[in-house]
Amino acid sequence: MASKNPGKKQTPAGGAGTNRREALRQAQAAQAAHQKRMRAILIAVAAAVGIAIIVVAVLGATGRLGTGKNEPTTVVTTLGEQITPPHANADGTGIVSQLGTNASAPTLVVYEDYQCPICKTYEQYFGPTFESLATSGQIQLEYRTRTFLDQNLQQLNESNGTPESSKRAAMAAACADQVGKFQEYHDAAYANAPAQEGNGYTMQQLREDFADTAGITGENLTTFQSCVDQNQTKTFVENVEQAGKDAGVNSTPTFTVNGEQVSFTDADPNSEQSVMDVINAAVA
Secondary structure, eight states: OEESOOOOOOOOTTHHHHHHHHHHHHHHHHHHHHHHHHHHHHHHHHHHHHHHHHHHHHHHHTTOSOOOTTSOSSOOOOOOOOOOOTTBOTTSSSEEOSSOOOTTSOEEEEEEOTTOHHHHHHHHHHHHHHHHHHHTTSOEEEEEEOOHHHHHHTTTSTTSSSTTHHHHHHHHHHHHHHTTOHHHHHHHHHHTOOSSTTOOOOHHIIIIIHHHHHTOOHHHHHHHHHHHHTTTTHHHHHHHHHHHHHTTOOEESEEEETTEEEOOTTSOTTOHHHHHHHHHHHHO
Protein backbone atom coordinates (compact mmCIF):
# COMPACT_ATOMS: atom_id res chain seq x y z
CA MET A 1 0.00 0.00 0.00
CA ALA A 2 1.41 3.36 -0.95
CA SER A 3 1.13 5.85 1.86
CA LYS A 4 1.62 9.58 2.03
CA ASN A 5 3.60 8.95 5.17
CA PRO A 6 4.88 7.15 2.68
CA GLY A 7 -14.39 -12.33 -18.41
CA LYS A 8 -14.69 -13.48 -15.30
CA LYS A 9 -14.17 -16.98 -14.14
CA GLN A 10 -15.82 -17.92 -10.85
CA THR A 11 -13.44 -19.45 -8.34
CA PRO A 12 -14.63 -21.41 -5.30
CA ALA A 13 -13.52 -20.44 -1.81
CA GLY A 14 -10.04 -21.77 -1.17
CA GLY A 15 -7.72 -22.92 -3.95
CA ALA A 16 -6.69 -20.20 -6.39
CA GLY A 17 -8.89 -17.61 -4.67
CA THR A 18 -7.20 -18.21 -1.31
CA ASN A 19 -3.76 -18.04 -2.92
CA ARG A 20 -4.59 -14.69 -4.49
CA ARG A 21 -5.85 -13.29 -1.18
CA GLU A 22 -2.67 -14.48 0.50
CA ALA A 23 -0.64 -12.83 -2.27
CA LEU A 24 -2.44 -9.55 -1.59
CA ARG A 25 -1.73 -9.82 2.14
CA GLN A 26 1.94 -10.54 1.46
CA ALA A 27 2.15 -7.61 -0.95
CA GLN A 28 0.62 -5.31 1.66
CA ALA A 29 3.06 -6.51 4.32
CA ALA A 30 6.03 -6.05 2.00
CA GLN A 31 4.82 -2.60 1.01
CA ALA A 32 4.38 -1.60 4.68
CA ALA A 33 7.99 -2.64 5.40
CA HIS A 34 9.18 -0.74 2.34
CA GLN A 35 7.32 2.39 3.41
CA LYS A 36 8.94 2.19 6.85
CA ARG A 37 12.35 2.16 5.20
CA MET A 38 11.30 4.99 2.89
CA ARG A 39 10.25 7.16 5.84
CA ALA A 40 13.63 6.66 7.49
CA ILE A 41 15.45 7.59 4.28
CA LEU A 42 13.22 10.61 3.68
CA ILE A 43 13.89 11.88 7.20
CA ALA A 44 17.62 11.63 6.52
CA VAL A 45 17.22 13.40 3.18
CA ALA A 46 15.13 16.15 4.77
CA ALA A 47 17.84 16.69 7.39
CA ALA A 48 20.48 16.94 4.67
CA VAL A 49 18.36 19.39 2.72
CA GLY A 50 17.90 21.49 5.85
CA ILE A 51 21.65 21.70 6.30
CA ALA A 52 22.09 22.62 2.63
CA ILE A 53 19.56 25.44 2.98
CA ILE A 54 21.47 26.84 5.94
CA VAL A 55 24.74 26.68 3.98
CA VAL A 56 23.17 28.45 1.00
CA ALA A 57 21.78 31.16 3.26
CA VAL A 58 25.20 31.74 4.81
CA LEU A 59 26.93 31.86 1.44
CA GLY A 60 24.32 34.24 0.13
CA ALA A 61 24.78 36.54 3.10
CA THR A 62 28.54 36.59 2.61
CA GLY A 63 28.27 37.26 -1.12
CA ARG A 64 29.62 33.88 -2.20
CA LEU A 65 26.64 33.03 -4.39
CA GLY A 66 26.70 34.43 -7.90
CA THR A 67 24.03 36.94 -8.93
CA GLY A 68 24.79 37.26 -12.63
CA LYS A 69 22.14 38.93 -14.75
CA ASN A 70 21.72 35.87 -16.94
CA GLU A 71 20.74 33.59 -14.07
CA PRO A 72 17.03 32.71 -14.15
CA THR A 73 15.02 33.60 -11.06
CA THR A 74 11.86 31.66 -11.92
CA VAL A 75 10.92 28.62 -13.93
CA VAL A 76 8.27 29.43 -16.52
CA THR A 77 5.96 26.62 -17.62
CA THR A 78 3.71 27.22 -20.60
CA LEU A 79 0.35 25.46 -20.34
CA GLY A 80 -2.27 24.91 -22.98
CA GLU A 81 -5.92 25.68 -22.43
CA GLN A 82 -7.04 23.67 -19.41
CA ILE A 83 -9.80 21.14 -19.95
CA THR A 84 -12.02 18.97 -17.79
CA PRO A 85 -12.27 15.37 -19.00
CA PRO A 86 -15.71 14.73 -20.51
CA HIS A 87 -16.45 11.91 -18.06
CA ALA A 88 -15.35 13.70 -14.91
CA ASN A 89 -17.80 13.33 -12.05
CA ALA A 90 -20.10 16.20 -11.11
CA ASP A 91 -17.68 17.91 -8.73
CA GLY A 92 -14.56 17.28 -10.80
CA THR A 93 -12.90 14.97 -8.27
CA GLY A 94 -12.55 11.87 -10.43
CA ILE A 95 -13.33 10.17 -13.74
CA VAL A 96 -16.29 7.84 -14.17
CA SER A 97 -15.67 4.73 -16.24
CA GLN A 98 -17.93 4.43 -19.25
CA LEU A 99 -18.01 0.63 -19.07
CA GLY A 100 -21.42 0.90 -17.47
CA THR A 101 -23.86 3.76 -17.06
CA ASN A 102 -26.40 2.47 -14.54
CA ALA A 103 -26.95 5.62 -12.51
CA SER A 104 -28.89 3.73 -9.83
CA ALA A 105 -26.05 1.29 -9.09
CA PRO A 106 -23.73 1.85 -6.11
CA THR A 107 -20.56 3.77 -6.95
CA LEU A 108 -17.25 2.10 -6.24
CA VAL A 109 -14.52 4.73 -6.02
CA VAL A 110 -10.92 3.63 -6.47
CA TYR A 111 -8.28 5.99 -5.06
CA GLU A 112 -5.02 5.09 -6.74
CA ASP A 113 -1.53 6.26 -7.64
CA TYR A 114 -0.09 5.12 -10.96
CA GLN A 115 3.32 4.52 -9.34
CA CYS A 116 1.94 2.47 -6.42
CA PRO A 117 2.96 -1.23 -6.67
CA ILE A 118 0.12 -2.47 -4.45
CA CYS A 119 -2.32 -0.54 -6.68
CA LYS A 120 -0.92 -2.55 -9.58
CA THR A 121 -1.42 -5.76 -7.59
CA TYR A 122 -5.04 -4.90 -6.80
CA GLU A 123 -5.62 -3.86 -10.39
CA GLN A 124 -4.23 -7.20 -11.58
CA TYR A 125 -6.45 -9.22 -9.27
CA PHE A 126 -9.59 -7.13 -8.85
CA GLY A 127 -9.57 -4.85 -11.90
CA PRO A 128 -11.18 -7.32 -14.33
CA THR A 129 -13.94 -8.11 -11.83
CA PHE A 130 -14.61 -4.43 -11.11
CA GLU A 131 -14.85 -3.76 -14.83
CA SER A 132 -17.15 -6.74 -15.42
CA LEU A 133 -19.49 -5.57 -12.65
CA ALA A 134 -19.55 -2.09 -14.18
CA THR A 135 -20.21 -3.46 -17.66
CA SER A 136 -23.15 -5.51 -16.37
CA GLY A 137 -24.60 -2.47 -14.59
CA GLN A 138 -24.16 -3.79 -11.06
CA ILE A 139 -21.85 -0.93 -10.05
CA GLN A 140 -20.61 2.41 -11.26
CA LEU A 141 -16.82 2.58 -11.33
CA GLU A 142 -14.98 5.80 -10.61
CA TYR A 143 -11.25 6.54 -10.39
CA ARG A 144 -9.61 9.25 -8.30
CA THR A 145 -5.85 9.70 -8.44
CA ARG A 146 -3.45 10.63 -5.68
CA THR A 147 0.01 11.81 -6.68
CA PHE A 148 1.86 12.23 -3.38
CA LEU A 149 4.42 9.58 -4.32
CA ASP A 150 6.00 12.15 -6.63
CA GLN A 151 6.90 14.32 -3.65
CA ASN A 152 7.93 11.38 -1.47
CA LEU A 153 10.24 9.96 -4.12
CA GLN A 154 11.54 13.05 -5.93
CA GLN A 155 14.94 13.36 -4.28
CA LEU A 156 15.51 9.60 -4.14
CA ASN A 157 14.74 8.81 -7.76
CA GLU A 158 15.38 11.93 -9.81
CA SER A 159 17.24 9.96 -12.49
CA ASN A 160 14.56 7.31 -13.03
CA GLY A 161 11.67 7.59 -15.47
CA THR A 162 9.98 10.95 -15.91
CA PRO A 163 9.82 13.52 -13.07
CA GLU A 164 6.39 13.61 -11.44
CA SER A 165 5.47 10.26 -13.01
CA SER A 166 2.37 9.82 -10.85
CA LYS A 167 1.03 13.21 -11.87
CA ARG A 168 2.00 12.91 -15.52
CA ALA A 169 0.41 9.46 -15.81
CA ALA A 170 -2.78 10.80 -14.23
CA MET A 171 -2.75 13.75 -16.64
CA ALA A 172 -2.22 11.46 -19.63
CA ALA A 173 -5.07 9.18 -18.55
CA ALA A 174 -7.33 12.22 -18.23
CA CYS A 175 -6.26 13.26 -21.74
CA ALA A 176 -7.22 9.78 -22.96
CA ASP A 177 -10.73 10.40 -21.64
CA GLN A 178 -10.94 13.34 -24.05
CA VAL A 179 -10.86 10.82 -26.91
CA GLY A 180 -13.07 8.23 -25.20
CA LYS A 181 -10.26 5.86 -24.18
CA PHE A 182 -9.80 6.45 -20.46
CA GLN A 183 -10.46 2.90 -19.28
CA GLU A 184 -8.27 1.40 -21.98
CA TYR A 185 -5.43 3.80 -21.19
CA HIS A 186 -5.82 3.28 -17.45
CA ASP A 187 -5.53 -0.48 -17.94
CA ALA A 188 -2.53 -0.14 -20.26
CA ALA A 189 -0.68 2.04 -17.73
CA TYR A 190 -1.24 -0.43 -14.90
CA ALA A 191 -0.32 -3.40 -17.07
CA ASN A 192 3.07 -1.71 -17.53
CA ALA A 193 3.38 -0.03 -14.14
CA PRO A 194 6.81 -0.12 -12.51
CA ALA A 195 7.38 -2.96 -10.05
CA GLN A 196 9.19 -0.53 -7.74
CA GLU A 197 7.68 2.82 -6.81
CA GLY A 198 9.87 5.63 -8.02
CA ASN A 199 10.95 3.93 -11.25
CA GLY A 200 8.25 5.92 -12.97
CA TYR A 201 7.20 6.12 -16.61
CA THR A 202 8.94 7.55 -19.65
CA MET A 203 7.30 10.06 -21.96
CA GLN A 204 7.60 7.47 -24.72
CA GLN A 205 5.33 5.23 -22.68
CA LEU A 206 2.88 7.96 -21.73
CA ARG A 207 2.60 9.59 -25.17
CA GLU A 208 2.96 6.63 -27.51
CA ASP A 209 3.17 3.13 -26.06
CA PHE A 210 0.11 3.24 -23.81
CA ALA A 211 -1.86 5.17 -26.41
CA ASP A 212 -1.11 2.46 -28.94
CA THR A 213 -2.19 -0.28 -26.51
CA ALA A 214 -5.36 1.67 -25.72
CA GLY A 215 -6.23 1.90 -29.41
CA ILE A 216 -5.81 5.67 -29.74
CA THR A 217 -5.06 6.30 -33.41
CA GLY A 218 -5.38 8.85 -36.22
CA GLU A 219 -6.86 12.23 -35.31
CA ASN A 220 -7.60 11.00 -31.82
CA LEU A 221 -3.89 10.30 -31.32
CA THR A 222 -3.06 13.83 -32.45
CA THR A 223 -5.62 15.26 -30.03
CA PHE A 224 -4.39 13.05 -27.20
CA GLN A 225 -0.71 13.84 -27.69
CA SER A 226 -1.40 17.56 -27.99
CA CYS A 227 -3.27 17.38 -24.68
CA VAL A 228 -0.35 15.56 -23.06
CA ASP A 229 2.30 17.88 -24.52
CA GLN A 230 0.45 21.01 -23.38
CA ASN A 231 -0.43 19.63 -19.92
CA GLN A 232 -4.06 20.46 -20.58
CA THR A 233 -5.38 18.34 -17.71
CA LYS A 234 -2.90 19.63 -15.13
CA THR A 235 -5.44 21.74 -13.24
CA PHE A 236 -7.96 18.90 -13.21
CA VAL A 237 -5.44 16.40 -11.80
CA GLU A 238 -4.26 18.89 -9.19
CA ASN A 239 -7.87 19.46 -8.11
CA VAL A 240 -8.44 15.71 -7.84
CA GLU A 241 -5.28 15.41 -5.72
CA GLN A 242 -6.42 18.20 -3.41
CA ALA A 243 -9.89 16.68 -3.07
CA GLY A 244 -8.35 13.35 -2.06
CA LYS A 245 -6.18 15.13 0.49
CA ASP A 246 -9.18 17.02 1.85
CA ALA A 247 -11.08 13.72 2.13
CA GLY A 248 -8.29 12.31 4.29
CA VAL A 249 -7.27 9.62 1.79
CA ASN A 250 -3.57 9.30 2.49
CA SER A 251 -2.84 5.80 1.22
CA THR A 252 -3.43 3.93 -1.99
CA PRO A 253 -5.29 1.94 -2.97
CA THR A 254 -8.31 3.07 -0.97
CA PHE A 255 -11.83 2.02 -1.89
CA THR A 256 -15.14 3.63 -1.01
CA VAL A 257 -18.72 2.68 -1.84
CA ASN A 258 -21.16 5.58 -1.82
CA GLY A 259 -18.71 7.41 0.43
CA GLU A 260 -18.06 4.59 2.91
CA GLN A 261 -14.58 3.05 2.98
CA VAL A 262 -14.47 -0.68 2.25
CA SER A 263 -11.81 -3.39 2.12
CA PHE A 264 -11.49 -6.22 -0.39
CA THR A 265 -8.68 -7.99 1.48
CA ASP A 266 -10.87 -10.99 2.31
CA ALA A 267 -12.80 -11.02 -0.97
CA ASP A 268 -12.15 -13.53 -3.74
CA PRO A 269 -10.77 -11.43 -6.62
CA ASN A 270 -12.31 -13.68 -9.28
CA SER A 271 -15.73 -14.00 -7.69
CA GLU A 272 -18.15 -11.26 -8.66
CA GLN A 273 -20.47 -12.36 -5.86
CA SER A 274 -17.69 -12.11 -3.29
CA VAL A 275 -16.87 -8.57 -4.44
CA MET A 276 -20.55 -7.61 -4.52
CA ASP A 277 -20.98 -8.90 -0.97
CA VAL A 278 -18.47 -6.27 0.17
CA ILE A 279 -20.16 -3.55 -1.88
CA ASN A 280 -23.70 -4.48 -0.80
CA ALA A 281 -22.68 -4.54 2.85
CA ALA A 282 -21.62 -0.90 2.53
CA VAL A 283 -24.97 0.22 1.16
CA ALA A 284 -27.21 -1.97 3.31
